[in-house]
Amino acid sequence: MIELAKLTDLAEIMNIINEAIEEMREENNPQWGSTEENYPNEEIFKKDIEQKTLYILKEDNTIKGFITIANDVHDYDALIANSQKKSYILHRMCIPKKYRKLGIASRLMLFAENKARENNISVLKADTEVSNIKMNNLFQKQGFAYKGKFMYEDYPGEYNYYEKYIGR
Secondary structure (H helix, E strand, O other), X not given: OEEEOOHHHHHHHHHHHHHHHHHHHHOOOOOOOOOOOOOOOHHXXXXXXXXXXXXXXXXXXXXXXXXXXXXXXXXXXXXXXXXXXOEEEEEEXXXXXXXXXXXXXXXXXXXXXXXXXXXXOOEEEEEEEOOOHHHHHHHHHOOOEEEEEEOOOOOOOOEEEEEEEOOO
């Protein structure tokens, strides 16, 4: 079942994130854990939970994946040409290693699409580090269109930017 995350889920979420950060380091992917703030950190997830933007896929009382689905506040405008239609931005999606290849990421993406349709959102937006092969492949598999590359001014790495037109 996919549901909003609660503060009581935070410890399990951080365990999943720490596993992902270690994996990214092994793959020379600077996307997570490579700054002084150790993004994404507990404070960011607390804020996601408070803002009701963090969704978890929970089965057998275990979090098997999560995604942040937030309203677009035009953060990409200064970085890359992007749709100005009403949009959601997808952030911080993570599936623990032992639950990959089970369709969980696809279920979370479909949930985001359905949520967008229900709320008259036209576009899903997302980015991932160039070296994050798994996420780049997932976006392409899910029908997201590659729109270009950009770099954050204050964060390491080079990022591929994607959009998926939902309609409306």
